[in-house]
Amino acid sequence: xxxxxxxxxxxxxxxxxxxHLVKLQRxxxxxxxSAELGVHTGVAASQIRQDLSCCGEFGCPGRGYNVKVLxxxxxxxxxxxxxxxxIVVGAGxxxxxxxxxxxxxxxxxxxxxxxxVDQRVVGKTLFGIPVYHVDxxxxxxxxxxxxxxxxxxxxxxxxxxxxxxxxGKVQGIWNYTNAELPxxxxxxxxxxxxxxxxxxxxxxxxxxxxxxxxxxxx
Amino acid sequence: xxxxxxxxxxxxxxxxxxxHLVKLQRxxxxxxxSAELGVHTGVAASQIRQDLSCCGEFGCPGRGYNVKVLxxxxxxxxxxxxxxxxIVVGAGxxxxxxxxxxxxxxxxxxxxxxxxVDQRVVGKTLFGIPVYHVDxxxxxxxxxxxxxxxxxxxxxxxxxxxxxxxxGKVQGIWNYTNAELPxxxxxxxxxxxxxxxxxxxxxxxxxxxxxxxxxxxx
DNA sequence: TAGATTGTTAATCGATTAACAATC
DNA sequence: TAGATTGTTAATCGATTAACAATC
Numbered sequence: 001x002x003x004x005x006x007x008x009x010x011x012x013x014x015x016x017x018x019x020h021l022v023k024l025q026r027x028x029x030x031x032x033x034s035a036e037l038g039v040h041t042g043v044a045a046s047q048i049r050q051d052l053s054c055c056g057e058f059g060c061p062g063r064g065y066n067v068k069v070l071x072x073x074x075x076x077x078x079x080x081x082x083x084x085x086x087i088v089v090g091a092g093x094x095x096x097x098x099x100x101x102x103x104x105x106x107x108x109x110x111x112x113x114x115x116x117v118d119q120r121v122v123g124k125t126l127f128g129i130p131v132y133h134v135d136x137x138x139x140x141x142x143x144x145x146x147x148x149x150x151x152x153x154x155x156x157x158x159x160x161x162x163x164x165x166x167x168g169k170v171q172g173i174w175n176y177t178n179a180e181l182p183x184x185x186x187x188x189x190x191x192x193x194x195x196x197x198x199x200x201x202x203x204x205x206x207x208x209x210x211x212x213x214x215x216x217x218x
Numbered sequence: 219x220x221x222x223x224x225x226x227x228x229x230x231x232x233x234x235x236x237x238h239l240v241k242l243q244r245x246x247x248x249x250x251x252s253a254e255l256g257v258h259t260g261v262a263a264s265q266i267r268q269d270l271s272c273c274g275e276f277g278c279p280g281r282g283y284n285v286k287v288l289x290x291x292x293x294x295x296x297x298x299x300x301x302x303x304x305i306v307v308g309a310g311x312x313x314x315x316x317x318x319x320x321x322x323x324x325x326x327x328x329x330x331x332x333x334x335v336d337q338r339v340v341g342k343t344l345f346g347i348p349v350y351h352v353d354x355x356x357x358x359x360x361x362x363x364x365x366x367x368x369x370x371x372x373x374x375x376x377x378x379x380x381x382x383x384x385x386g387k388v389q390g391i392w393n394y395t396n397a398e399l400p401x402x403x404x405x406x407x408x409x410x411x412x413x414x415x416x417x418x419x420x421x422x423x424x425x426x427x428x429x430x431x432x433x434x435x436x
Numbered sequence: 437t438a439g440a441t442t443g444t445t446a447a448t449c450g451a452t453t454a455a456c457a458a459t460c
Numbered sequence: 461t462a463g464a465t466t467g468t469t470a471a472t473c474g475a476t477t478a479a480c481a482a483t484c
Contacts (some may be wrong), residue, residue: 003428005426005430006422006426007474007475008476009476010475011419011422011423011426012419014418014419014422015412015414015418016390016398016412016415017329017423018417018418019396019414020309033440033441033442034442035441041398042398043391043478044476044477044478045441046475046476046477046478047422047475047476048441049441049442049444050443050444050476050477052443052476053442053443053444056444057443059441059443059484060440060441060484061440061441061442061443061482061483062439062440062441062442062483062484063440063441063442063484064440064441064442064472064484065442073246077422077425077447078418078421078422079418079421079422079424079425080418080421082425084421084424088381092319093314093315093319094310094315094317094319096311097311097312097314097315099310100309100311101310101338102267102413102417107418109421111332122227124310124314148384148420148421148424149263151463154447158328161311165245170426171424171427171428172420172421172423173310174416174417178237180234180258180259182258189420189423189424189427191416191419191420191423193235193413194234196233196237197230197233197234197237198392198409199320199392199409200230200232200233200236200296200297200298200325201230201233201409202298202366202407202409203296203300203302203327203366203390204224204229204232204233204295204296204297205229205296205390205407206302206366206389206390206407206408207296207300207367208223208224208229209296209407210389211386212222212223217290224449225450227450227451227452228451249448250468251464251465252465252466253465262453262454263453263465264452264453264455265451265452265453265468267465267466268451268452268453268467268468270467271466271467275466275467275484277465277466277467278459278460278465278466279458279459279460279464279465279466280460280463280464280465280466281460281464281465281466282464282465282466283466351480357481358447401441437482438462439481439484440471440484441481441482441483441484442481442482442483442484443462443480443481443482443483444468444479444480444482445480445481446477446478446479446480446484447473447476447477447478447479447480448475448476448477448478449474449475449476449477449479449481450473450475450476451472451476452467452471452472452473453471453472453473454469454471455468455470455471456466456467456468456469456470457462457467457468457469458466459465459466459467459484460463460464460465460466460479
């Protein structure tokens with residue numbers, strides 16, 4: 001039963017399955033059951049089956065999933081085979097760290113340009129990618145549309161940039177700023193990294209747990 | 219009705235409320251209603267009231283929430299007033315980017331040490347923080363426990379390190395590696411950044427949406 | 437065939453939203 | 461007092477888990 005939309009919660013688990021399948025294939029494992037995959041990923045077997053079944057029928061009753069097949073099916077669902085193009089807006093430390101370390105190419109994503117306001121980098125290249133001034137972004141998006149934008153600018157700049165990216169028909173924004181982007185319906189899909197929220201969710205859980213332990217074992 | 223545990227979903231929204239309250243205070247706003255806060259954060263008003271009420275009663279019927287009071291209450295709940303200490307394990311680009319840019323100090327977190335295996339940085343300082351060899355980690359944790367670890371090492375190193383951190387009684391791990399950490403019950407709480415999953419969740423949504431638009435308006 | 441494991445339906449659980457008495 | 465908005469309870473919604481017939 002292939003559904004027309006993957007549930008939001010499933011979408012967040014599929015990359016985790018993919019990561020594990022890559023590992024399994026490297027080890028030479030040919031088949032894996034939902035039960036076994038569940039042990040490694042910390043997800044219930046029935047949840048995995050449900051997540052996978054809404055994208056199509058990849059499994060084989062009695063034998064489980066073919067690792068190679070499932071991996072390549074997930075690669076398609078995750079958009080790795082679409083040849084997506086992306087730009088990096090903001091060539092600060094985070095932008096540079098991503099350009100240097102994140103294996104975009106390996107997963108089918110081509111970084112076509114970097115944008116910044118700093119005249120010391122504009123006109124040069126970073127890791128082989130040409131750097132343009134942010135002022136040129138709107139016009140360049142018109143001429144050469146891209147699928148994704150990796151946004152690593154200071155929070156003050158997001159209001160204007162979100163508009164430029166929306167008008168420029170960017171389909172997805174990977175947002176590293178700690179601001180909420182003012183996108184409207186039909187605009188780009190935003191995936192927030194929100195490191196601040198992530199760290200303080202952790203601190204909150206640590207504090208919560210430590211508070212409960214008073215009077216208990218510790 | 220103050221509950222003894224904050225729901226996992228609420229924990230992930232509290233930092234977002236905090237961020238917005240800081241903005242409001244900067245603007246000089248004294249009071250805010252759940253309805254108004256909802257417009258800015260994209261969360262339903264009743265959801266906000268429920269999230270906040272499980273931490274205590276901060277609001278005032280008829281007037282809303284006092285911005286200053288709510289902000290400082292959230293700071294406490296998020297652990298910002300605990301004077302947490304943290305170490306950075308892995309002094310690569312990501313570790314350095316965080317040390318350079320993330321305002322740990324501003325939110326009550328003190329980075330006490332950095333650990334790496336690279337002899338070129340061991341013994342020096344990074345942004346004023348001393349860098350030690352990872353081999354010294356276990357012993358140093360015994361002598362000087364820390365609350366949090368920011369883990370920015372290659373995935374191969376996580377198995378051993380998770381054990382060292384668990385034995386060393388680290389309470390929380392902010393995990394930047396794309397591996398799942400093998401923590402056991404009672405061990406540190408792990409908050410996964412999982413940039414890979416984040417990017418490909420976005421790509422999956424973009425692909426999903428683009429697929430549905432075929433035959434529609436576009 | 438017997439054992440294993442799928443895809444799917446039904447039951448449970450938790451999270452979100454709506455409603456409203458209490459109250460500033 | 462009248463208007464606004466809280467905290468909380470009840471109703472709804474969606475996501476997770478359990479169960480099992482189908483099937484390799």
